[in-house]
Amino acid sequence: MGYIEFLSEHGVTLLLGTVTTLKVLICSIILYVIISMIFGLMRLSKNPIIQGAATCYIEFFRGTSLLVQLFWVYYVLPFFGVSLEAFTAGVVALGLNFGAYGAEIVRGGILAVPKGQWEAAFALNFSPSKRMKNIIIPQIFPIILPPAANLTVELLKATALVALVTVVDLTFEARQINSITWLSVQCFGTALLIYYFIARLALVPFLRWLEVLAARKVGKAGV
Amino acid sequence: MDMGWRWDFAYEILPQMLIATFNTIIAAGVGYAIALVVGLFFLLGQRTPSKIINAINREIVEFVRSTPLLIQLFFVYFVLPQFGITLSAWVCGMITIGLHFGTYLSEVYRGALEGVPKAQWEACRALNFSTVYTYRRIVLPQAFPIAIPGMGNYLVGIFKDTPLLSTIGVAELFHAATAVGGYNYRYLEPYTMVGVIFLILSVPAAMGIRKLEKKVNMAQGKIKQQ
Numbered sequence: 001m002g003y004i005e006f007l008s009e010h011g012v013t014l015l016l017g018t019v020t021t022l023k024v025l026i027c028s029i030i031l032y033v034i035i036s037m038i039f040g041l042m043r044l045s046k047n048p049i050i051q052g053a054a055t056c057y058i059e060f061f062r063g064t065s066l067l068v069q070l071f072w073v074y075y076v077l078p079f080f081g082v083s084l085e086a087f088t089a090g091v092v093a094l095g096l097n098f099g100a101y102g103a104e105i106v107r108g109g110i111l112a113v114p115k116g117q118w119e120a121a122f123a124l125n126f127s128p129s130k131r132m133k134n135i136i137i138p139q140i141f142p143i144i145l146p147p148a149a150n151l152t153v154e155l156l157k158a159t160a161l162v163a164l165v166t167v168v169d170l171t172f173e174a175r176q177i178n179s180i181t182w183l184s185v186q187c188f189g190t191a192l193l194i195y196y197f198i199a200r201l202a203l204v205p206f207l208r209w210l211e212v213l214a215a216r217k218v219g220k221a222g223v
Numbered sequence: 224m225d226m227g228w229r230w231d232f233a234y235e236i237l238p239q240m241l242i243a244t245f246n247t248i249i250a251a252g253v254g255y256a257i258a259l260v261v262g263l264f265f266l267l268g269q270r271t272p273s274k275i276i277n278a279i280n281r282e283i284v285e286f287v288r289s290t291p292l293l294i295q296l297f298f299v300y301f302v303l304p305q306f307g308i309t310l311s312a313w314v315c316g317m318i319t320i321g322l323h324f325g326t327y328l329s330e331v332y333r334g335a336l337e338g339v340p341k342a343q344w345e346a347c348r349a350l351n352f353s354t355v356y357t358y359r360r361i362v363l364p365q366a367f368p369i370a371i372p373g374m375g376n377y378l379v380g381i382f383k384d385t386p387l388l389s390t391i392g393v394a395e396l397f398h399a400a401t402a403v404g405g406y407n408y409r410y411l412e413p414y415t416m417v418g419v420i421f422l423i424l425s426v427p428a429a430m431g432i433r434k435l436e437k438k439v440n441m442a443q444g445k446i447k448q449q
Contacts, residue, residue, distance in 0.1 A: 063426040064418045067386040067397060072418060075410040153289055160291035164390065171294055184301035192290045192298060199289035 006186045010177050014187075017173030018194055024090055024159045024169060025198075029152060031095030036102025041132075043107045054103065061100035067161055069093045074165040090162030098155050102148065109144035110136060141214035149207035153199050160195070170194060233412045236403050240416055243399030248424075250313075250395050251382040254320035258381065259374075261325025266332045287326045293387055295319050300391045316388040324381055328374065335370035336362065368439045375432035379425050386417075396420065 042054035061069065070093040077084060084092065113136050121131040163171035174191035178184050268280030287295070300315045310318075339362050347357040389398035400413035 059426055060422065063429065064421040065383040065386045065397070067389075068414065068418050068421060071397075071401075071410075072414050075404075076414050079411045157289070157291040160293040161387075163293075171291065174294065175297065178297070178301060182301075184298070184305060188294055188298040188301065191294050192286075195290045195294065196286055200285070204289075 003186060006181075006183060007190070010181075010187065013173050013177065014170065014190060014194065017168065017170035018198075020087075020167065020169040021159055021171075022198070024087070024094070024162055024167065025156055027091045028094035028098065028155060028159065031091060032098040032102050032155065035095055035099025036106050039099060039103035040106025040110065043103060044110060058100045058103050061097050062104075066093065066097045066158055067164070069097055070161055070165055086162070086165050086167045089165055090159075090167050094155065094158060094162070098151060098158070101151055105144050105147045105151065106140070108147075109140035112143050113139050139218055142211070142218055145207065145211045145214050149204070149211065152207060153203060156195065156199055156203055228411060228415075229409075232407070232409060233416065236407075236413060236416070239399055239403060240396065240413070240420065243394065243396040244420055244424075246394055246399075247382070247385050247396040250316065250320075250385045250388060250393065251378070253317050254324065254381050254385070255378050257317055257321025258324035258328050258377070261321050262328030262332055265326055265329030266336075269329065269333060270336075284326045284329060287323055292319065292323050292384060293390065295323060296387060296391055312388070312392045316391060316393045320381060320384065320388075324377055327377055327380075331370050331373035331377065332366075334373065335366040338369040339365045368442060371439055372432055372436035375428075375435060379428050379432065382425055382428070383421065 039054045039057060042050050043058065045051045045054070070090065073084065073093045074086065074089040077089075117135055117139065118131070121135045126135065159169065160171040163169050163175065166172070170191055174187045177187040181187070265280060265284055268276055268283075271277065296316065296319045299319045300312065303310060303315070343361055343365065344357070347361050352361070385395055386397035388395055389401060392398070396417055400417045404410040404413040
């Protein structure tokens with residue numbers, strides 16, 4: 001069977017899978033950004049309980065494998081009376097896992113803001129919350145966006161794992177088609193290309209654009 | 224069925240899990256060894272004077288880096304037999320992991336080489352050292368410490384990605400947990416134990432790497448001793 005025939009027969013299925021993959025991607029990006037902001041800030045708290053909780057969370061999720069976390073959320077949480085749908089379980093596991101990596105990036109970004117900025121805010125008698133919100137946070141974006149962009153591409157790749165907890169995404173469809181037709185080159189090859197195009201033509205340019213935007217916002221635009 | 228945590232069941236499956244842990248460590252070690260070598264080849268491709276080879280090398284690295292390891296595994300596992308090459312799941316898994324992380328390691332190597340100040344190269348040129356001598360005695364000894372933290376991080380990274388091998392049937396830790404869970408219809412203990420074993424192995428490793436990183440930075444004068 002030629003490749004054109006393959007596409008005309010299974011292209012729609014793969015596209016539908018791609019839509020699910022994008023849905024998982026967008027939901028988990030939102031979740032992981034929120035989580036990394038919260039835990040990044042908690043990690044810098046002076047309160048040892050808050051800081052300890054954040055450290056435990058980060059070490060736990062960075063220390064175990066994403067696949068194990070995913071299966072744990074999907075297969076073990078029901079033991080404790082929490083049954084999540086496959087899609088929700090996938091997004092939650094991805095968000096929690098990447099949130100832990102993101103929190104470290106946020107922490108590093110906050111620490112990288114020049115000390116003079118902290119001192120100036122202190123000298124002007126800003127309250128701690130105002131200092132964070134108006135002075136420090138706006139300046140961290142140019143610092144954290146490049147590593148966050150790498151992390152987001154990793155996230156796109158990691159969304160493939162949700163297929164293993166029965167979310168019908170691109171990987172799931174590719175596997176399904178493979179088991180029916182045994183045209184492995186076509187279906188896995190197409191899936192690889194789709195992931196590549198999403199990363200190369202959509203995700204990375206978008207993140208670069210955000211980086212430029214963030215640099216311009218704080219007046220660091222050399223671009 | 225008893226819903227809570229059962230210690231007796233956990234003890235019962237512990238030996239099985241520990242044997243499988245051994246397999247996981249072997250998989251990570253072999254995969255890492257292959258990745259280290261593959262990384263060198265990609266590095267060579269990057270540093271050859273030919274522009275065409277550079278561009279092809281760049282595209283391959285980008286492609287491998289921005290597509291999921293899981294589908295790459297399926298690709299290698301299902302496609303090679305169609306060309307008459309039948310490899311065991313273990314071999315397929317090792318090849319794929321080696322290739323995937325090799326691209327990452329080539330970036331680590333590149334960063335390390337670029338981390339050596341340009342003046343070192345110029346000094347070697349001025350002293351009329353041969354290229355081989357320059358690499359062997361001047362550049363590599365300085366580049367290696369820079370690469371160590373990155374290399375360590377990917378060792379832990381490979382270790383954490385070995386559960387993916389269970390999808391093509393490599394009998395590592397996660398595979399054993401799924402098998403035990405399916406046989407006894409209890410997933411709570413096996414999956415939790417997998418998580419704990421991963422934590423026990425990777426958290427100290429990550430800490431060690433962070434310490435090493437600090438030491439390297441200190442040796443290079445990037446941060447001062449407290």
